[in-house]
Amino acid sequence: MFELQNMTVRFSFGEALREASLRINPGDRIGIVGESGSGKSMLAACLMGMVPDAAELTGTLGVDGIDMTHASEAHWQTIRARRVAMIFQEPMSALNPLRRVGETVAEPMRVHLGLGKAQARARVSALFKEVGIPDPDSRLRMFPHELSGGQRQRVLIALALACDPELLIADEPTTALDANVALKITDLLVDLSRTRNMALVFISHDLAAVARATTDIAVMYGGDIVERGRTAEVLANPVHPYTQGLLAARPDPRAVPRDANGRRRRLPTIPGTVPPLYKLPQGCRFSGRCAVERSACAYVKPAPVGPRHATCHAITQDTL
Amino acid sequence: MTLLRAQNLTRRYRLPRTKLLGPAPQLTAVDNISFDITAGQTLGVVGESGSGKSTLARMVMAFETPDAGNIQFEGQDIHALKSAELRRLRPAFQMIFQDPFSSLDPRRNVGWSIAEPLRAMGMHAPERVAEAFGQVGLHPQDAGKYPHEFSGGQRQRIAIARAIVTRPKLLIADEAVSALDVSVQAQILNLLMDLQDDLGLGILFISHDLAVVASICDTLLVLQHGKALEHGAASDILNNPAHRYTQSLLKAAGDRL
Amino acid sequence: MKSLPANFTIGAVLVALVLGAAALSLVWTPHDPTALNIRGKFAAPSAAHWLGTDQLGRDIVSQLMAAARNSMTVAIVAVFLGGSIGVALGLLASAIGGWVEDGVMRLADLGFAFPALLFAIMLAAVFGPSLTNAVLAIAFINIPIFARVARASANQVWTREYVLAARAAGMNKLAITRDHILPNIAAAVIVQATIEFAVAILAEAALSYLGLGAQPPASSWGRMLSEAQTLIYLAPELAIYPGLCIVTAVLGFGLLGDGLRDVTDPRLARAR
Numbered sequence: 095m096f097e098l099q100n101m102t103v104r105f106s107f108g109e110a111l112r113e114a115s116l117r118i119n120p121g122d123r124i125g126i127v128g129e130s131g132s133g134k135s136m137l138a139a140c141l142m143g144m145v146p147d148a149a150e151l152t153g154t155l156g157v158d159g160i161d162m163t164h165a166s167e168a169h170w171q172t173i174r175a176r177r178v179a180m181i182f183q184e185p186m187s188a189l190n191p192l193r194r195v196g197e198t199v200a201e202p203m204r205v206h207l208g209l210g211k212a213q214a215r216a217r218v219s220a221l222f223k224e225v226g227i228p229d230p231d232s233r234l235r236m237f238p239h240e241l242s243g244g245q246r247q248r249v250l251i252a253l254a255l256a257c258d259p260e261l262l263i264a265d266e267p268t269t270a271l272d273a274n275v276a277l278k279i280t281d282l283l284v285d286l287s288r289t290r291n292m293a294l295v296f297i298s299h300d301l302a303a304v305a306r307a308t309t310d311i312a313v314m315y316g317g318d319i320v321e322r323g324r325t326a327e328v329l330a331n332p333v334h335p336y337t338q339g340l341l342a343a344r345p346d347p348r349a350v351p352r353d354a355n356g357r358r359r360r361l362p363t364i365p366g367t368v369p370p371l372y373k374l375p376q377g378c379r380f381s382g383r384c385a386v387e388r389s390a391c392a393y394v395k396p397a398p399v400g401p402r403h404a405t406c407h408a409i410t411q412d413t414l
Numbered sequence: 415m416t417l418l419r420a421q422n423l424t425r426r427y428r429l430p431r432t433k434l435l436g437p438a439p440q441l442t443a444v445d446n447i448s449f450d451i452t453a454g455q456t457l458g459v460v461g462e463s464g465s466g467k468s469t470l471a472r473m474v475m476a477f478e479t480p481d482a483g484n485i486q487f488e489g490q491d492i493h494a495l496k497s498a499e500l501r502r503l504r505p506a507f508q509m510i511f512q513d514p515f516s517s518l519d520p521r522r523n524v525g526w527s528i529a530e531p532l533r534a535m536g537m538h539a540p541e542r543v544a545e546a547f548g549q550v551g552l553h554p555q556d557a558g559k560y561p562h563e564f565s566g567g568q569r570q571r572i573a574i575a576r577a578i579v580t581r582p583k584l585l586i587a588d589e590a591v592s593a594l595d596v597s598v599q600a601q602i603l604n605l606l607m608d609l610q611d612d613l614g615l616g617i618l619f620i621s622h623d624l625a626v627v628a629s630i631c632d633t634l635l636v637l638q639h640g641k642a643l644e645h646g647a648a649s650d651i652l653n654n655p656a657h658r659y660t661q662s663l664l665k666a667a668g669d670r671l
Numbered sequence: 672m673k674s675l676p677a678n679f680t681i682g683a684v685l686v687a688l689v690l691g692a693a694a695l696s697l698v699w700t701p702h703d704p705t706a707l708n709i710r711g712k713f714a715a716p717s718a719a720h721w722l723g724t725d726q727l728g729r730d731i732v733s734q735l736m737a738a739a740r741n742s743m744t745v746a747i748v749a750v751f752l753g754g755s756i757g758v759a760l761g762l763l764a765s766a767i768g769g770w771v772e773d774g775v776m777r778l779a780d781l782g783f784a785f786p787a788l789l790f791a792i793m794l795a796a797v798f799g800p801s802l803t804n805a806v807l808a809i810a811f812i813n814i815p816i817f818a819r820v821a822r823a824s825a826n827q828v829w830t831r832e833y834v835l836a837a838r839a840a841g842m843n844k845l846a847i848t849r850d851h852i853l854p855n856i857a858a859a860v861i862v863q864a865t866i867e868f869a870v871a872i873l874a875e876a877a878l879s880y881l882g883l884g885a886q887p888p889a890s891s892w893g894r895m896l897s898e899a900q901t902l903i904y905l906a907p908e909l910a911i912y913p914g915l916c917i918v919t920a921v922l923g924f925g926l927l928g929d930g931l932r933d934v935t936d937p938r939l940a941r942a943r
Contacts, residue, residue, distance in 0.1 A: 129595035130566075243463075272462035273622065273666030299596060302667065343600035345629035347652055347667045358607050361600035361629060367565040368595065475839055497843075504841035517832035521854045527833070530850075531840035576836065 095119055095293065096141060096178070096261055101153035101163075103136050103145055103317075108371035110136040112317045112379075112395075113153065118261060118293045123284065125304035125325055126297040128314035129340075131368045134297045137314070138263045141295065142180055143170035175202050179254035183266040185246035189238040195249045196234025202256040221252040226282055244275035251282065261293040262286070268303050280307045301344060305329055313337045316368065316379025321404045334404045336380045339364040378407065417584050417616040418451040418474065418507075422483035425469050425640075443469040445640040446483070449633075453583065454610065456617040458631025458648060460624050460663065466640035467620045471588045474618060475509050476500055487584070505535055505580035512589035514569035518561040524572045525557025531580045546575040549612075550605060567598035571605065578609060584616045591626060603630055624660075625667040628652050636660050679930025685923025689916070693739040702730035704737040705888040713906055725895075725909055726902055735916055737890040741802070742920065745884070746871035749806045753813025754864055760814065761821025762852060765829060766844045775818060782815035788877065795883045805884040809874050813867055820863045824856035831855075858935040866928035869921045876917050892917050 096118040103111040111133045118124060118141075128134040139145050140155055143162060155163045157173060165173075182188045190198060199221065200214040209217065215234070222230030225248045238246055247267065254262055264283055268276035280303050287294040296307045304311060304325065311325040313334065321334040332338045342362035352358050366383045375381045381391035386408040396405040425444040432439060444466040451457045461467045472478040474485055476492045484491050487507060492500060508531070511517040518527050529543050544554040550571040561569055570590065577585055587606065591599040607630060610617055621627045627634065627648075634648040636657065643657045655661045696704075701721065708728030716723045722731040764775035791808035798804055828834060828851065837847045878884035879893030887894070892913040899909035 129597060273624075274462070274662050277662075277666050301596075340596055343597045345600070345603065345625040347625045347628040347664055358611075358630070360604045360607060363600045363604060364597040365601075367567050367598060370565075477835065477838065501841040501843065504839060509836065509839045511832040511836065513832060517836050519831075519833040519851050519855070522850075527836075530837055530842065534837075534841035534846070573836070576840070580840075 095158060097154075097156040098137075098140060099154045099156070101137075101140055101151070101155060103133075103140065104150045104152070105146075105148060105371070108374060109317050110149070110371060111140065114140075114317075114319050116312060116319070118295065120260060120293055121287065121291045122310065123287050123294045123296065123308040125308035125311040126295060126314060127299065127301060127304050127311060127340075129299055129368055131316065131371065132314040133317035134314050135265060136317070138180065138265050138295065138297055141178060141261070141263060142174060143167075175206050175259065176257045177259055178261040178263065179257070179259040180263040180265065181247070181250045181254050181267050183269050185243055185250055185270065186238065188250055189246060191238050194235050194237060195241065195246075199234070199249065199253045199256055202253070206257050217256075218252070221255055222249075225249075225252045225255070225286070226278075227252070242275075243271055244279065247271060247275075247279050248282070251279075251286070255286070255290075258290070259292065261295065263295045263297070265297045266299070267296070268298065268300065276303065277306070283307060301329065301341065313340070316374050317371075318379050318405055319403070320380065320406070321402050323402045328402070333400070333402050333409060334380075334406050335384050335386050335408065336364070339385070378405065380406075415453045416450050417453045417488065418618070419486045420450075420474070420483065421448050421486075423447045423470070423473060423480045423485065424482040425466070425473060425478065426481050443640050444473070444480070447635075447637075447640075447642050448483075449635055449645065451584065451616040451618055453616050454614045455633065456610065456619050456631040458627035458634045459618065459620045459637060460622065460627045460634065461637030462622055464639070465637040467622075467637050468588060469640075470637075471509070471586050471618065471620055474586055475507070501534070505531060506582050507584040507586065508577035508580060508582040509586040509588065510570070510573050510577050510590040513593050514566055514573050515561070515593075517573050518569060520561055523558050523560055524564070527561075528557070528572065528576045528579055531576060535580065542579055543575075546579040549578060549609065550575045565598075566594055567601060570594060570598075570602050574602075574605065574609070578613065578615075581613070582615065584618070585610075586618045586620075588620045589622070590619070592621060592623065599626065606630060623667065624652075624663045628667075636663070676930050676933045678926040679934055682923050682926030682928070682930050685919050686927050689739055689920045689923060690743065692736050693743040696733075696736035696740045700730075700733035700736050702733045704729060704733035704890050706730075722912060723908070726898070726906070731909070731912055734890045734895060735892070735912060738885075738892045738895060738913065739916065739920070741885055741889060741891050742872050742875055745802065745806050745809065745875040746868050749809035749871050749875075750813055750864055750867050752806070753810035754817045754860065754867070756810075757814040757817025757819075758821040758856075758860055761818040761823075762825055762848050764818070765822045765825035765852070766848050772822070776822065779815035779818045782812070785812065788874075788881075791878050791883050792881075800883045800886065802885050802889065805875060805878045808878070809871050812874075813871070816867060817860065817863060820859055821856060824859040825852050828852050828855045858931075862928055862932045862935060865924055865931055869924035869928065872917065872920045872924065876913075 098114055098116045100113045100115055101111060102109060102113055114137060126134045126137060143165065145151060151163055154161050157177065189195065196218050199218045203209045203214045203217055218234050219230045222233060227233050227245060227248050241249065268279050271279060283294055283296065284307055286292060296304060298304050308325045311328050312319045312322040314320065315336045321328060321332065321337050328337065329341065332341055343364060345361060364383055375392045377393045378391045378396050381387050384391065388407055391407050396407045398405050399409050423444050424442065424446055426440045426442050429439045429441055447470065449457055459467050459470060469478065473480050479493050484493060487503065495503065518524065525543060528546055532539050532542060547554040552568065552571055564572065591602050594602060606617065609615060619627060619630055631648045633646065634651045635642055636644040638659055644651050644660055651660060655664060706729065708724065710728065711724055712726055712728040714720050714724040720730050724730055760775050764772040790811055791805060794804040794808055834847060834851050837851055875884055876893035879891040880897045885891035885894055895913040896910055903910055
């Protein structure tokens, strides 16, 4: 349905995305995991046709077999909302504070689907019910500030679903929410994907949320997809050194915090910081921070190896 | 040795009036909270937004005055001190903020920022600034650079250097790693642990992320709507949470991926 | 390299023109701007008198240049004086807060209620008309403007975490104001000052036109305008030249102020 092939997004100051390939079929739930600067939001921008004009695109983005890589803005407007929709991190700033939330959600229906006022209203009410907003008929008359953070995120999900998209991209949908609310929103997204057979791309730095939301995962670093596979398998048995480091660095609330000598355990770390785009190494983006680095790593781009498509020179068919 | 003792802290905020007549409604942000912080130990405070954890930090920093209860730092009630006396005491308790992008003045080089607490004490001690740079794993040559030249993790190191340059006894960390990437977060947590072991700091560590708090704290205080739900040894609470809310926080922290 | 906004560039050129003429008049003018030459009155533009002479035979270019100097001096002194007092009050209000802040801001409201012209007329009535009184009147109306700008910007800076960190470090409010607040509101104040410059030039021209500003024989665009008024059918150019000068200066500073705001506002910078 949606397919990225060797997509590279190049700016004058560096590559935000490098030869990324991703196939999305109806009902897929794919997690994109990475830290800031990993290119995960640029991947989402590609799928929405919202890459900044300054960027140069190579590779292809197919939507139902049609190459949309260099499609016009007008063409994309027929795709967005109806085929692919997106929800964002900050539920407050994504809603116009001066409009009732019902009007906001009804607008794309009236514009894209040509629904009348009453029809649209009925649909908004049904959508609010679907996304778990209690008493939808009174809520749709409210303004954003009258709703809690979780309710606002539900409104945004309803807005994204307004034209029944086949693909929903959720960019850090739970980061701004409290832990318990985040769990409920994550579960809601999974339910919606299941009942609507809608593909879900769940972008997050939060491994626990991605584990909960998705069946497949792509781990990104410095614009590369460094590893991919079934979510459970990748998280249980990561093969790329970056994925391994990222998983180890997560504090575990159940870990014994002190060793036998009563000294507090230190967390395993990945040394250094993510370099800015213009300072990324030419070869493996992770070189310079990697524990198993070889001399060639900084200069030679590693080819994807094995079923995980892991991009690492230290991984060969034999070691897998 | 008890460094800080908070007793029955309560803080109320007046909300905007909903009626023309009658008293304005009140929000009790912190409700009758008591805790001790011992030298060399960390008290973790975990709670969601609106739980009162930041209000707690601001009261411990004496930016705000409690409506009831008191905070004693080494036996002195910090809210009873005159402002000049409080300023003299401040080098002993320092704070690290959540956002390393806004906790450093963009118009000042980082050496200047780190030296600020020393200047407040009337000290000019470049060797102390250089030492603080080393303690947080940065080079003293970086002193002339400006905040925007550093990554988020490096800025948080600079903020920590500023907090420890006065050789404080107590450090208050309000969401100090929440804005950082996971891999950088672990580095900063380890740095705080190292500094604590080396300097014998007491730490008040506040976060919404139970996993992060659990990795560093000795005792734990779970806050909800300004009230203490659980308070005790961290290992007890984490292994055997008494409250459903704590259990749900543990679940959210991803006890199992 | 980011390109500068057009209003900034145009404003800067116009301002440079006016300031240049004013600066040059300190050391050189084609003729003595006050020298009368009744026989040579209403002379047409020539190599000796580039824009001709007025009804008393004074060289117009020389007068315009000297007037530019007077206008600039009045504007600089008045805006600097009013701005300094206003910024100090705004910073004080912001640092102390509470009833002090309320008090200062209500005083500012009171100041806003005073029309500058009325105040200048009052000063002139009490102390007699003079350039000094014009300066004082213009400075006075600038105080509440700068107090508001300074307080609003300072209140924002006070909520920043680096200010909280400075408080945690034990810095007192005076030191924090000096080290953090003032440098971080400077851009907003400079932008406001540039815009108020334009207003001050206009105010000076208006006061001088009414005879409440520069007194003869000192040159002033406003006074040149008022003197030309009676001759408007005979020699309209006598009114047009100072008018153009006023427009150039006001437009220049106005554009420069707008441009500066665009340059220093990070939100707008991102949009470019």
